[in-house]
């Protein structure tokens with residue numbers, strides 16, 4: 001079968017051949033346990049010192065955490081999930097007008113991950129948007145559903161504010177000025193992936209997204225409240241991160257791992273699929289400016305030591321990331337100082 005959209009509205013009764021992973025590379029769902037102690041950071045607390053300490057611990061030992069009382073309004077979240085569901089429920093012909101498998105496009109509906117390069121496909125369709133600056137990109141976004149542009153732009157604005165706030169807290173958690181990370185990252189881009197994982201006839205044999213780390217700086221993930229699917233790698237074990245009402249999941253991306261000189265972990269994560277329920281997630285990525293030079297501050301390197309990774313620009317990193325398969329070795333390994 002050709003690798004076009006799987007959100008056709010038709011239930012598959014068996015998994016097409018091109019989605020079947022080899023035995024050695026399957027999710028082994030029965031071996032996955034629930035992550036019982038996901039760090040949950042309450043951003044509404046007045047005690048900034050404690051918030052910063054909790055973030056430091058979470059970034060160093062997990063590479064991800066959840067945030068509550070984060071300032072993004074409930075209405076923005078509910079409307080975002082609603083319009084994403086309405087988008088993927090549109091007729092296939094309507095959606096196919098937006099289809100492309102060219103990763104350089106700034107707006108595209110696609111499937112799997114990188115269909116031109118990968119050997120086995122993933123049980124996911126996704127709408128990928130560039131979101132900053134909004135007045136540059138909104139005109140190219142889908143016009144259907146009619147409320148799409150208004151709802152998604154509003155959501156993007158609120159999420160960006162949260163991202164800035166988190167970058168300040170993460171800077172402080174590394175003992176840096178609160179503006180340090182934002183200054184290094186320059187005028188940050190913002191991308192969105194609206195992920196749709198249809199019900200899958202054989203979830204044991206495939207992934208929604210195989211293990212990967214995020215190439216950007218920070219990811220703010222909105223998970224479907226009713227269907228779990230996100231798993232993270234912790235101490236060599238895959239753990240399911242179940243959704244918490246009102247929370248976002250925050251992932252440290254590769255750029256913050258490099259900027260923190262390896263103190264903070266860009267977490268390996270994956271999405272698994274479900275035999276009887278479809279699932280949705282909305283990932284917002286804050287990305288350094290193309291020309292931003294990713295280089296850790298002296299204070300994190302230590303006297304006489306070398307940085308773990310060589311300096312690079314984000315443009316250089318991003319090109320390398322997209323030239324590989326998603327689940328290969330950590331892309332940062334290619335930038336390690338010898």
Ligand SMILES: O=C(O)CCC(=O)C(=O)O
Pocket residue numbers: 193195209214221223229230269270271280281283
């Ligand atoms: O669907 C999820 O929970 C994970 C999504 C994700 O990792 C991504 O979009 O990069």
